[in-house]
Amino acid sequence: xxxxxxxxxxxxxxxxxxxxxxxxRQTEQVGLRQALGRIAACDMVNTEDNPAFDRSTVDGxxxxxxxxxxxxxxxxxxxxxxxEVRMGxxxxxxxxxxxxxxxxxxxxxxxxxxxxxxxxxxxxxxxxTVLAGRSVVRRENMVVRGDDVTAGAVLLAAxxxxxxxxxxxxxxxxxxxxxxxxxxxxxxxxxGDEIIPPESTPLxxxxxxxxxxxxxxxxxxxxxxVIQAERVADSQEGLTAVLQAALATSDLILVSGGSSVxxxxxxxxxxxxxxxxxxxxxxxxxxxxxxxxxAMVGHTALFGIPGHTVAAMTVFHEIVxxxxxxxxxxxxxxGHFVIQARLGTELRPDAERDEIFRVxxxxxxxxxxxxxxxAKSGLVTVMTRAHGMIYLPAGHTKLQAGDPVDVQLLVERLxxxxxxxxx
Amino acid sequence: xxxxxxxxxxxxxxxxxxxxxxxxRQTEQVGLRQALGRIAACDMVNTEDNPAFDRSTVDGxxxxxxxxxxxxxxxxxxxxxxxEVRMGxxxxxxxxxxxxxxxxxxxxxxxxxxxxxxxxxxxxxxxxTVLAGRSVVRRENMVVRGDDVTAGAVLLAAxxxxxxxxxxxxxxxxxxxxxxxxxxxxxxxxxGDEIIPPESTPLxxxxxxxxxxxxxxxxxxxxxxVIQAERVADSQEGLTAVLQAALATSDLILVSGGSSVxxxxxxxxxxxxxxxxxxxxxxxxxxxxxxxxxAMVGHTALFGIPGHTVAAMTVFHEIVxxxxxxxxxxxxxxGHFVIQARLGTELRPDAERDEIFRVxxxxxxxxxxxxxxxAKSGLVTVMTRAHGMIYLPAGHTKLQAGDPVDVQLLVERLxxxxxxxxx
Numbered sequence: 001x002x003x004x005x006x007x008x009x010x011x012x013x014x015x016x017x018x019x020x021x022x023x024x025r026q027t028e029q030v031g032l033r034q035a036l037g038r039i040a041a042c043d044m045v046n047t048e049d050n051p052a053f054d055r056s057t058v059d060g061x062x063x064x065x066x067x068x069x070x071x072x073x074x075x076x077x078x079x080x081x082x083x084e085v086r087m088g089x090x091x092x093x094x095x096x097x098x099x100x101x102x103x104x105x106x107x108x109x110x111x112x113x114x115x116x117x118x119x120x121x122x123x124x125x126x127x128x129t130v131l132a133g134r135s136v137v138r139r140e141n142m143v144v145r146g147d148d149v150t151a152g153a154v155l156l157a158a159x160x161x162x163x164x165x166x167x168x169x170x171x172x173x174x175x176x177x178x179x180x181x182x183x184x185x186x187x188x189x190x191x192g193d194e195i196i197p198p199e200s201t202p203l204x205x206x207x208x209x210x211x212x213x214x215x216x217x218x219x220x221x222x223x224x225x226v227i228q229a230e231r232v233a234d235s236q237e238g239l240t241a242v243l244q245a246a247l248a249t250s251d252l253i254l255v256s257g258g259s260s261v262x263x264x265x266x267x268x269x270x271x272x273x274x275x276x277x278x279x280x281x282x283x284x285x286x287x288x289x290x291x292x293x294x295a296m297v298g299h300t301a302l303f304g305i306p307g308h309t310v311a312a313m314t315v316f317h318e319i320v321x322x323x324x325x326x327x328x329x330x331x332x333x334x335g336h337f338v339i340q341a342r343l344g345t346e347l348r349p350d351a352e353r354d355e356i357f358r359v360x361x362x363x364x365x366x367x368x369x370x371x372x373x374x375a376k377s378g379l380v381t382v383m384t385r386a387h388g389m390i391y392l393p394a395g396h397t398k399l400q401a402g403d404p405v406d407v408q409l410l411v412e413r414l415x416x417x418x419x420x421x422x423x
Numbered sequence: 424x425x426x427x428x429x430x431x432x433x434x435x436x437x438x439x440x441x442x443x444x445x446x447x448r449q450t451e452q453v454g455l456r457q458a459l460g461r462i463a464a465c466d467m468v469n470t471e472d473n474p475a476f477d478r479s480t481v482d483g484x485x486x487x488x489x490x491x492x493x494x495x496x497x498x499x500x501x502x503x504x505x506x507e508v509r510m511g512x513x514x515x516x517x518x519x520x521x522x523x524x525x526x527x528x529x530x531x532x533x534x535x536x537x538x539x540x541x542x543x544x545x546x547x548x549x550x551x552t553v554l555a556g557r558s559v560v561r562r563e564n565m566v567v568r569g570d571d572v573t574a575g576a577v578l579l580a581a582x583x584x585x586x587x588x589x590x591x592x593x594x595x596x597x598x599x600x601x602x603x604x605x606x607x608x609x610x611x612x613x614x615g616d617e618i619i620p621p622e623s624t625p626l627x628x629x630x631x632x633x634x635x636x637x638x639x640x641x642x643x644x645x646x647x648x649v650i651q652a653e654r655v656a657d658s659q660e661g662l663t664a665v666l667q668a669a670l671a672t673s674d675l676i677l678v679s680g681g682s683s684v685x686x687x688x689x690x691x692x693x694x695x696x697x698x699x700x701x702x703x704x705x706x707x708x709x710x711x712x713x714x715x716x717x718a719m720v721g722h723t724a725l726f727g728i729p730g731h732t733v734a735a736m737t738v739f740h741e742i743v744x745x746x747x748x749x750x751x752x753x754x755x756x757x758g759h760f761v762i763q764a765r766l767g768t769e770l771r772p773d774a775e776r777d778e779i780f781r782v783x784x785x786x787x788x789x790x791x792x793x794x795x796x797x798a799k800s801g802l803v804t805v806m807t808r809a810h811g812m813i814y815l816p817a818g819h820t821k822l823q824a825g826d827p828v829d830v831q832l833l834v835e836r837l838x839x840x841x842x843x844x845x846x
Contacts, residue, residue, distance in 0.1 A: 088617030090627030108628035165806030168637040176622035194511030199599035204513030205531035383588030
């Protein structure tokens with residue numbers, strides 16, 4: 001059996017990020033309605049002051065604040081009512097000393113007006129006048145041209161993920177289309193003689209394919225277009241053929257299983273036999289996740305991912321996801337969200353490998369408790385019980401129950417699964 | 424001007440949830456690859472033990488643990504090597520006292536074996552034998568039939584949102600299809616004479632449509648199929664026609680703007696003129712968000728949403744989203760995620776209305792600080808600066824800088840936006 005040449009998780013992640021960040025990125029234009037969750041391909045620069053005009057934030061009267069300086073409820077000022085602002089139109093004339101113009105919420109202030117008096121503080125006066133029952137300060141009840149965002153401001157930096165509020169800002173600043181990074185195409189390949197599709201009934205010794213579904217879903221959540229390849233039996237020729245076909249269409253290939261160093265582990269030899277393949281690492285000092293492989297063929301990245309379900313998801317989170325963020329030019333890895341909790345039980349770190357523990361969180365009066373889940377290999381349901389992950393470096397001192405730990409939340413689990421409060 | 428008859432936020436939310444929970448739900452079957460993020464329409468019950476057989480978790484030898492009781496590195500036990508387990512197949516024969524069978528990780532244990540000895544602790548012995556250099560306890564290095572999930576267990580309860588790990592569990596238990604709730608169809612209608620599409624250049628007094636993009640995106644994230652209707656000018660006839668057309672196809676209609684009580688606020692009259700319309704509330708004691716309306720026409724819900732951008736998003740979060748969760752039979756509102764922080768400045772609650780403040784979070788040595796953002800009406804960029812929301816009930820005592828507050832995270836902003844740590 002070939003010996004391992006393990007590198008640290010940090011090193012593996014760095015190699016993967018650097019290799020994928022170096023690949024050229026393609027961009028495309030999408031309509032605003034399609035831009036949610038996409039990555040901005042360039043800085044989006046505002047071209048005009050927004051709002052483009054001074055605007056009332058209430059229903060009332062556009063006035064000159066100096067006219068109302070002496071006004072009060074007991075001694076109202078009398079203003080000449082000279083007109084009304086219509087929504088969506090300019091008023092057209094400048095107002096002069098002692099004049100007021102009726103204005104609706106959102107209406108454009110007439111020239112000459114510098115504040116709005118709320119309807120509530122007014123009353124009808126003698127014919128053609130309105131009584132102002134209080135004073136206003138300059139710019140009261142209005143937003144000023146450019147208040148929201150000025151011309152030349154960067155609305156969204158290149159590499160940002162476009163969220164709901166960003167869509168609103170882009171719409172308000174006149175961007176009906178957005179240049180975004182083309183979604184990386186990811187092909188997911190599952191190997192293993194024992195693997196059958198979910199719809200089949202297992203014969204003795206057979207198990208159903210899990211990883212091609214979880215890896216495909218994770219890649220989708222990471223912003224990729226996913227192709228789920230046919231399952232491949234354990235043979236170098238079969239796997240090589242599938243990989244060669246995938247190379248033509250994919251930015252990234254995830255091969256689940258076969259990346260260890262056993263007799264039946266054909267992934268490594270198949271990958272390395274591809275013309276131009278350059279192996280960046282094979283074997284990571286990570287528990288679970290040791291049999292992880294990364295090779296580049298041109299700009300396409302081939303990851304060998306452990307067959308064990310929990311290990312596969314762990315490697316995706318720790319190495320593939322940040323690399324995919326780099327592939328898309330993202331300014332930061334997406335959805336990396338850490339809370340602090342206290343350990344529910346002691347935890348013994350591994351002497352030689354960094355370790356990722358899945359934990360279940362429990363909200364108590366005194367804070368959040370993190371309960372490490374049993375790491376028995378290949379149990380699928382552990383995943384559904386986990387709320388987050390704890391990272392423990394190799395050789396760390398033993399942790400006691402009650403010790404503080406950082407928990408990285410599994411965001412793909414947040415939806416409807418943990419309603420706890422983080423204190 | 425018509426007077427308001429305000430109800431509390433809690434009451435409005437309850438009315439909305441109850442009305443939408445009562446609407447009949449349609450279900451559909453989707454393939455596992457399409458099930459991510461969908462809502463399970465019924466309990467998914469496991470039909471068979473998983474794994475279906477005892478399985479090795481290491482490369483090594485399937486043995487009878489009692490045979491190895493006296494074995495040690497200095498005094499190894501000698502076992503007869505009688506065969507080899509192939510991946511994906513049963514071994515076929517029962518092993519007897521003193522026998523061992525070579526087995527790969529994931530291989531099915533032969534009858535008679537009750538543990539696996541790792542390869543590392545073995546050596547080749549005299550012809551046809553293997554030397555065992557340590558003892559094993561019963562069930563060591565293996566998972567037992569049903570260890571993961573037993574037959575009859577509920578894999579996923581009706582109303583659960585299907586996450587990545589759930590896909591894995593469903594695949595491993597043989598569900599290639601999943602019955603899910605049909606996505607509610609939401610039509611978004613924007614009203615206002617002053618509103619123009621993003622691609623147009625505003626004339627004086629005009630502003631670009633924001634809400635139909637943010638509301639559509641929020642509805643999509645809440646699991647809906649969204650139809651973005653044409654913008655409608657402020658006229659009762661025009662709006663009524665659009666609403667009547669939308670009623671035929673929609674489970675929910677969101678009308679942005681025109682739901683206040685001013686002269687130009689046609690939404691209320693248009694909604695109330697629809698045959699069979701039953702207004703559940705009009706006016707919520709919420710800041711921002713007062714001009715909010717809910718009417719039912721049959722099982723279709725019509726929401727009047729404030730035109731102000733921040734108010735519109737607030738009302739969506741506080742009222743529409745929980746109602747949409749109820750509409751889909753979800754066991755919990757999705758992605759409701761609360762952390763505790765300390766206020767950066769004092770906060771004066773409103774005497775009469777519940778108030779939602781948008782806050783920006785800052786991570787400091789001593790914890791998370793929440794900075795309330797200026798609430799000036801209609802500023803769009805406030806949304807992009809906010810990480811979360813604080814709820815302050817009407818008439819609450821004034822909060823001081825440093826006071827602890829609960830912050831509901833804006834999950835549609837989490838992606839790549841806040842890399843802070845919550846302590």
